[in-house]
Amino acid sequence: MALIFPKRSLSFFSGVCSAALVLSLSTATPAWAQSSPAAAAVKPAPLTDLVRQVDIPYEMFTLKNGLRVIVHTDRKAPVVGVTVYYRVGSKNEPEGKTGFAHLFEHLMFGGSENVPTPDETLMGAGASGLNGSTWFDRTNYVETMPTGALDLALFAEADRMGHLLGAVTQAKLDAQRAVVQNEKRQGDNQPYGLVEYAQLAALLPKGHPYAHSTIGSMADLDSASLEDVKTWFRDNYGPNNAILVLAGDIDLQTAREKAEKYFGAIPAGPVVKPVVSPVPTLPARIDQVMKDRVATTRLHRMWVTPGRNDKDSSLLAVGAAVLGGLSSSRLDNELVRKEQVAVGVTASLQQFEQIGFVEVTADVKPGVDPGLVSRRLDEIIADYVKTGPSADEVTRVATRQVSAEIAALEVVGGFGGKATTLAEGLLYAGDPGQYKKDLAAIASATPKGVTAAMQRWLTRPVYALKVEPGEREDYEEAAVSAPGDAAAQEAAPAAAPKLALPDVKSSPALDFPDVETATLANGIKVHLARRATVPAVRIAVSFDAGIASDRKDRLGLSALMLSLLDEGTTTRSTIQIAEEQERLGASISTGQSMDRTSVSLFALKANLAPSLDLLDDVVRNPAFAPGEVERLRATQLAGIAAEKTQPQGLASRAIFPLLYGNQHPYGSSASGRGDEASVKAITREDLLRYHSSWMVPSKAEIFVAGDITMAEIKPLLDARFGHWPQNRMASPTKDFAVTIPDPKPGVYLIDRPQSPQSMILGGVVTTAKGSDDLLAFSTANVILGDDFLSRLNTDIREVKGWSYGVRAYLTPRVERSPYIVAAPVQADKTGPAIAAMRDDIAQFVGSKGVTPQEFRRVISGEIAKLPARFETTGAVLGQMQADALFGRPFTYVETLGQRYAALTPDELDKAARTLIDPARLSWVVVGDKAKIRDQLDALGMPVTEIDSDSPAAQ
Structure with a gap:
């Protein structure tokens, strides 16, 4: 069992709140359903009870x-x-x-x-x-x-x-x-x-x-x-x-x-x-400086530690989490929140069988002396190793870990499911049930034990690495090329199989959970899908807002507002919010697409009521304290700068303004972070106005999935959200009447020197809306670009060997949706890759449409894998949100099996030819201009050099 301490979940699933609660008819009301006033005094469920819920019989x-x-x-x-x-x-x-x-x-x-x-x-x-x-x-x-x-x-x-x-x-x-x-x-x-x-x-x-x-x-x-x-x-x-x-x-x-x-x-x-793998100790501290094309100086502190079966391993994991893994970690509280000299910190233990690595990082706030942060980082680590964590910190770490393990019990296979947990226990410790011993070790950890383990291992000489902005030094790997075009050679025909494949038996059709809908006292709709596989509940409070709701002179406003929600309310400080989540084993997260904004909650059922109280406060009562606004503004600006150092980030910032025009609601970066000028211009009044205009009951809808019934959850939600007053101001809207510019076929080049690969994003705005019937198109596109076996990935990755992976996909939106082709390719094949992909697409929508073999494989595969798509409550919750967004019934996915079976190859070809025209694609390329410009000129398309912040103005 690997220890997992995510600082902030990026999932879209979560969300509810608190206030006075309607009493249950039962005389013995469970703790998770107590009223809000009582909930304030309710202690979290005992850790020992939670540990017992993690069970994988085998x-x-x-x-x-x-x-x-x-x-x-x-x-x-x-x-x-x-x-x-x-x-x-x-x-x-x-x-x-x-x-x-x-x-x-x-x-x-x-x-x-x-x-x-x-x-x-x-x-x-x-x-x-x-x-x-x-x-x-x-x-x-x-x-x-x-x-x-x-x-x-x-x-x-x-x-x-x-x-x-x-x-x-x-x-x-x-x-x-x-x-x-x-x-x-x-x-x-x-x-x-x-x-x-x-x-x-x-x-x-x-x-x-x-x-x-x-x-x-x-x-x-x-x-x-x-x-x-x-x-x-x-x-x-x-x-x-x-x-x-x-x-x-x-x-x-x-x-x-x-x-x-x-x-x-x-x-x-x-x-x-x-294999003999001793745990080495450095003879003395090593200080090293590396230059890289980064936006922010990052400081590293690293030690080698013992392997995962050593008694100190779990103690070091707990110690690292308290230092920099929790939302309320020592480094977060000191360097990020109080001193505000760093924009991000981490500390974790990488566990391997025979050794481990304790790794600490601090991203220096732009404008702050890295030397100052380096000294403070060493001081905080030294003091913490000397004095150790508190009992409350150790308990919060254990609760977060147990909560993560309970959530993981939903998944049977894959890289993080129950099968992996059992396999790794047997592989590394000779016991498939090792996860129970690991959890017990974490749950029984004491401050004294954690401190002693850290003093044994983290007082040894450290490797201190500083990565600062600058031009990378040449390194040997960059000069070595792949072995020519050997990958493109035709393989000899495979010998005929000697044994016949087993027959595949039909499986039951997908049984999506029934979705109940109720209405709170103030008109907010609640949709519930019960899934009692683990004792936990996921809730999402979804608002009709999204990145598209940003004012054009305040791009990044919604993102900054969301980042501030759990960084202080009118009654709780940012540290109190973080610590309360950790004590409850709850996780509040925020997210937004172009069309919707969500505030989400993962809660253990045993701690549901106090978790909802916390979420209620976060959603409805953000303080937007001036100090926190400035701290999170600096973090967002650092994030923008980081995007401009990343190949994918640069391309993503450019593609949508280029396709939609920078005045269209969809004509901004998909990250939603905005640009430096607009983020610097945001005032506290802007944040208050946005929150009171867009994060309101009239734009809200609540989705619930997990181990709870409507009879149980509705009173909880009504007590918190049902009395939330409607805003009497005119409701703001998104202006989709803005004209989308005609397609701009050609290549738009962003120079990124020293890039051994080029990041290619091709795109076009289609006529498709998310509410359209897109089944035939999405099935056709599985064959063209949205699958490992797709024509694009097979050609560019498997046959030519020019990329680690290529994907083409439609992103459904409420209004006109974009079609995107994404391909990181080796620099010396940038131009040929674009030419090959254009040709692959042209053939697919031309004379070489869907083949009978492709059709049979995709139709049978899509039908057969439907049950696995909704194994988790998170997947169920996401589907419910998509169905509501696009006006579909909640039984939509249960109809897919029959609808797939009724499709024909002609319908797939027609759908693809209706929405895709390779001649209309714009190609954003992020790469080393000195290496790739001649290749791009040879394509016979106009090549325009652009700035990722203003591609639509080119």
Whole structure:
């Protein structure tokens, strides 16, 4: 179990409040339903009670070949999470083979002897979350399958475990090598993207198993041979080095029969030798400066610590969370809130099997001396390590962790579900139930124990890295290219499979929770979907506002207002709000799309009433204290500056003003942060006026999903929101009558020197509105651009090897919606990539429309994976909000299966040709002008150099 301490959830789900509450008819009112006055005196549910709610029952057996199988039964949906862990990661790589474990993970998706196209085979049967990942200690493969397709998934996993090598070719190796190298470029190209390399080099001696990054070096990736691949497989991918977890709609007997049937005949492989990984100590403090194209100086403090099974590991995690992981952390309170010399801080423990890293960061506020912040950072850390946390701080950390674990119980598969928790417990500690021991250790942690652990490990010499704005120094990796166009070579035809694939049985249709609707006393509608899978409730208070509601001379106003909501009310300070959430295990978050603004709450049912009291105060009574306004203004300005250092941020800031014009409600950056001039111009009066105009009952709608009934929740909401007075002022509106300019086909170039990749965003405003029937188009676009197997991703990533991933998608909005093509590509292929994508789109809407094979795969896959789409209450809540926004009935998704089945290829072609014209696309390109300008000129389109802040004016 990894410790998770998010500072602020970005989810869209949450939201309610408090006041006097109508009494229940029951004489014994539960704590979560007590009235608001009483709730103020209610203590949070005991931590021991919450810990007992985290339970993942399992059974386990081992096949004769050594494969260990864990089974967890969860019948809430007709799906099974299939998870396979191999005990091999980058720490197992020999010298000169860095990045090899990860490269091999990519190859495992290239097809095996009897399943030549695993992605197509499994996705056509309804697989969702089909993926793999590699880290220092392990490699894992995950997919969530409809119950009727479980045999197919197990056959595919067993075939690549036991019958892979006959399908591995040089062409596949070259193709995936190119993809991995573009994945590396994409990471390196981000601000602070080189920090991990410096961290590992400084903290660990050369040759230490953890001393190189999992992504590896370009040179080592280039040198990987076909024989290397085959040796890696033979040495590490035997069943005796693997764990299979089946979690969901399955029982022990069925799992045993299927595991034996598909995996039992695979012979055991060699025993993988343990890796010796000592925990080193630096001989003396290291101070280092790195220059990068960043907006803000970032200070790092790092130490190597013991691995996850050491008794100090959980104590260090708690200590780090108190220092910089909680919203009310020591560093937040001192450097960000009180002294206001930093705009962001973090502290966390990265846990690995044999070592860990405690990492602390502080982003210096622009205009403040980094030396001053550096000294204060060291002083605060030293004092904290000396004196330790308080009992209340330790309890708040434990409560937040337990709350996160309860929320995670909804998911059976994937990278963060119950299957992963069980697999990692067995892998690292020999016990699938290790998560219970980890939680118990956190819940029983004491200030004395945390302090002693920190004094043992954080008083040793530190690695202090400062990353400051400036031009990056040349580094070796930037000069190494992918191996030509080898990836584009046609692979030899695969040999005919020897074994037939298992049949796929039909699965039950999606059963979306029934949605009840009620009306509060003041007219606010409440929509509830009951889902009693975990003892928690998610609520969203949604307002008809969004980024589109910003005044054009005050862009970023709504974002600043939202950031201030939980930073102080008329009765609670910013620190009190943060601490109260942590004590309750609650999480209040804010978010906005172009059309809607949400304030959301995740609450444990046991602590629901006081959590609602807090949310009520945050939504209705923000103080907008002048000091907090200036602090959050500085943070937002720093965020804008950071966007201008990020490839994706620069492109996103440019694309929508270019497409819609800067006077249209949709003609602003999708982040909503605005620009420097407008944010500096915002006054406290602007914030008060916006809040009293847009965050009002007449624009509000409440959505609830979780373990609660309408009879239980309505009194709670009525007591808080039902008496919220309606605003008598004229309701503001968004002016969608503003004319959208004609398309501006061409290339719009933003120069970003030293970029090994170019970020490409193509876009056009379509005639589609979110309320339109877009099923035929969205299905067609799965084939064109919105899927791993789409034509665009297959061409640019899998065939040509120029990108780590390409996606094209329609973003549904209340008014005319944009169609976007997003492609980070290696710099030397920028122009050819745009030409190829234009050609792919033109062919799709022209003479090479949907093929019968594509149609069958997508239709069957979309129908089969419907149940898995709504496994969590968060997904249910999001669908409810989308249905309400676009005027659809709440039974909408239950009709999709029949509607998919009724579609025809002609309907898909017609829908695509109606909305997409590649000749109308505008292409924003963020890249190194010196490397790519000639490529862009060769496209035969006008090329305009632009400033990301004023693209519409070009």
